[in-house]
Amino acid sequence: METPTTRDSTLFPPGYGEVILQSNDGLVCHFPRYLLAYMSTSFRDKFELPIVESQAGNRSEGVYQFQMTVPGQILELFLVYIDPKHSKPPIDLSTIEALLEMAEEHKVPTITEWFIKKAIVEERSNDSTSSVVTGAFAATNVMLALHCSTRFNLPIVGQFALQEFAGCDISRISFTTSIPLWVYQAGMKLREERIRQYENLIEETTKESLRVLCDKCTPTCVRWLLTMQSELRKGPRWEVLERVIGLYPPDCHHVGRMSWKFVCTYTLTSSTLGTQIRAAELRLPTWPDLVKISSRT
Incomplete structure (x- = not known):
């Protein structure tokens, strides 16, 4: 298999940090070691292990390098959500599952906590003169919220999603094997x-x-x-x-x-x-x- 051509991230360019993370499609991100260790217990444990050359990661002249299994889009998104210097973008339906999966794998609770808040709390526009309210994720994307709640063991998200399932328009309910049967059974009983x-x-x-x-x-x-x-x-x-x-x-x-x-x-x-x-x-x-x-x- 051909090795992908590497390219530097514009969000996390060389010099941004001493840890180098490369995605499976060749995107190279540089990130501060102290911040990665603070936000991720998984990476913290890796930094504390004896330094050895391996496929998972290596260190050369004070620089840690890790080959990641996710594409560059997800890697950058993961780092954006744990870096206070970057503003957090809204939930993207096409990437949220992969982001939560990476957060689970690398033990980053702040991403999961952020998702839970977005899933259950309505948001008002930052403009003080605006009355626009954005519905909670579980209310506006009930099926995806149910999937994520069971996939990542998030009961509170599941509760809000089932509450919505019980009363939403029937056209918003779809059936997929990614959601356990008992969830459908419970939701239909409530409905x-x-x-x-x-x-x-x-x-x-x-x-x-x-x-x-x-x-x-x-x-x-x-x-x-x-x-x-x-x-x-x-x-x-x-x-x-x-x-x-x-x-x-x-x-x-x-x-x-x-x-x-x-x-x-x-x-x-x-x-x-x-x-x-x-x-x-x-x-x-x-x-x-x-x-x-x-x-x-």
Whole structure:
């Protein structure tokens, strides 16, 4: 096999540090030994071993050299995330798994901790006048978050991802062998339970509305409730219900009749069942409990 042509990194050029790391495609990065040892217990142990020539690494005239098994893009990204002189870029869907894998291999907890924070916390724009909020990674990339949570044993990320799985639009759910079956089983159980709760709420609302509906308005109300049921099956979450409430058809104005729109709104938003649903959506499923749930199938 041909040896790749080497080239120096522009982010970590010669003179940046006394440790030389070369990627499997020939990118050469120079990095400070003290910082690499501080951030990575794996490299720290290598620096403490007796100096011997080997394929893994060697030392010549005070310089440590390591041949890495990752491509240059991942190597540079790994070093950027552990170097305080470089600003951390946002999560890249195409590289995050490889970055976490390298962090796990070389025992760099700061990268994993950074990912966990990005996965579960919404971010507001740095511009003080901006109201733009970026959703947490687990909410915007639910399937990849589930994969990473099981691949790298990150239960808290899994909890947030399963919470999103239970209520996201069905079009965002895909099936892949990289995610364990028990995760799908647990997520679908949560989702089915939430759909049942919403169907019970709609049934309760239907009964209440029938008390005040006139014959002319009954078909209109029923169509609206069926639309709500259909939308909630696609994405069982409270914000979907609120959106469909905003699509109310014209109300009944017949003399002597109570507004069925008022009755439906009150039942949907103020009933005990509605309150229970909102509270349930805010609770995180616990990872061990989900394992027990899946084992019963």
